[in-house]
Amino acid sequence: MKKQVLFLLIILYNLSSSAVYHFRANDDLINDGPYVFYVNDTLKAKIIENNVVREFTVLQKNFSEIKTAIHLSCNYKDLLSVYSEKPDYRQNYSDIDSIIAISDVHGQYKKYIRILQANGVIDTNLNWKFGKGHFVFLGDAFDRGDKVTELLWHLFTLEKQALKAGGRVHVLIGNHDNMELCGDPTYINEKYKKVEELTNTRYSELYSENSVLGKWLRNKPVIISINDILFVHAGISLELPRNKLSIKKVNKLFSGKIIANQLPAGFEKEKLKLLDGDEGPLWYRGYFMDSTFSENKLDSILDFYSRKHIIVGHTTFQEIKSLFNTKVIGIDAGIGYTQMGEVLIFKKGNFYRGSNKGERIKL
Numbered sequence: 001m002k003k004q005v006l007f008l009l010i011i012l013y014n015l016s017s018s019a020v021y022h023f024r025a026n027d028d029l030i031n032d033g034p035y036v037f038y039v040n041d042t043l044k045a046k047i048i049e050n051n052v053v054r055e056f057t058v059l060q061k062n063f064s065e066i067k068t069a070i071h072l073s074c075n076y077k078d079l080l081s082v083y084s085e086k087p088d089y090r091q092n093y094s095d096i097d098s099i100i101a102i103s104d105v106h107g108q109y110k111k112y113i114r115i116l117q118a119n120g121v122i123d124t125n126l127n128w129k130f131g132k133g134h135f136v137f138l139g140d141a142f143d144r145g146d147k148v149t150e151l152l153w154h155l156f157t158l159e160k161q162a163l164k165a166g167g168r169v170h171v172l173i174g175n176h177d178n179m180e181l182c183g184d185p186t187y188i189n190e191k192y193k194k195v196e197e198l199t200n201t202r203y204s205e206l207y208s209e210n211s212v213l214g215k216w217l218r219n220k221p222v223i224i225s226i227n228d229i230l231f232v233h234a235g236i237s238l239e240l241p242r243n244k245l246s247i248k249k250v251n252k253l254f255s256g257k258i259i260a261n262q263l264p265a266g267f268e269k270e271k272l273k274l275l276d277g278d279e280g281p282l283w284y285r286g287y288f289m290d291s292t293f294s295e296n297k298l299d300s301i302l303d304f305y306s307r308k309h310i311i312v313g314h315t316t317f318q319e320i321k322s323l324f325n326t327k328v329i330g331i332d333a334g335i336g337y338t339q340m341g342e343v344l345i346f347k348k349g350n351f352y353r354g355s356n357k358g359e360r361i362k363l
Helices: 002-015 060-070 076-084 109-118 148-165 175-181 190-199 203-207 212-218 247-258 269-275 295-305
Strands: 032-039 042-049 052-058 098-102 134-137 168-171 223-226 229-232 309-312 321-323 328-330 343-347 350-354 360-362
Touching: 032 060, 032 076, 032 148, 032 190, 032 212, 042 076, 042 190, 052 060, 060 076, 060 148, 076 148, 076 212, 098 109, 109 148, 134 148, 134 223, 148 168, 148 212, 175 203, 175 212, 190 203, 203 212, 223 247, 247 269, 295 309
Parallel strands: 098 134, 134 168, 229 309, 309 328
Antiparallel strands: 032 042, 042 052, 098 343, 223 229, 321 328, 343 350, 350 360
């Protein structure tokens, strides 16, 4: 049901636009990667250069080749450290003065870079510029666009840079990310079908648990809390508090079972089906599409989590949309389609829309 609804929404949206998300016929040459894997205690890389797949062992002495390929600064240990990191299910941060959030980029790397530069998250060299601020990527890096690899490597590297500066990058899982990690390629760009052919590897296997980016993503949360704000890809329905599902519990169930695509029998199965369904945090659209949804229902959700705002993506609008006096803010402003998109800015207790030119409009 959820995929049928999503498909219908995409059809309706595209009837009113000329968006095309296919690999163009004149783009004969594929360049993609690196895809890096941990195999037998060794890092192995695959890079596609002009339709030629090159595979090599990644060592300290040749790591500059990886850095050149992803156009950013990280080190050999950053890749290895992914395999020893543990998921943080709690995800609660307080006393944060500055937050910028974006959602549903869907491989539109150039638009993503432009809007982050315009709003002071990164500099002209694509490096962290946001100091002790927190940058939230609210899910859906995958599908539709043709620069998913570049987007993910940028987020991976930016996360390391932010920590060194005293800030944070929060990458949350969206429904399309979960689909790819679970092996559902329904919406991948035509370019990545060619990548599958060239590498003789299913696209989802390029993000398997033994890949650097695949392992890194599997450790990411579904819900986080910053100050009195909840961040989640699609939304939090009343079913979550009814089932007494805390932030920690939701993140733990996703990381341990849903993303791994291992739904067990027994006590937890119904909760897992709820979380991965239309009422779950990766698919819920009730705030915007359920005519019976009310502020009283929203207050019940916020009271359960002891928060005052919920920031979501997933449902696309022409611009960032606020409901119930900023208690709910939808920030999917179409960057994954033909629009230039917007970021949500939180500064000293106020919310703003941030444009791709750096303009701020108070909500």
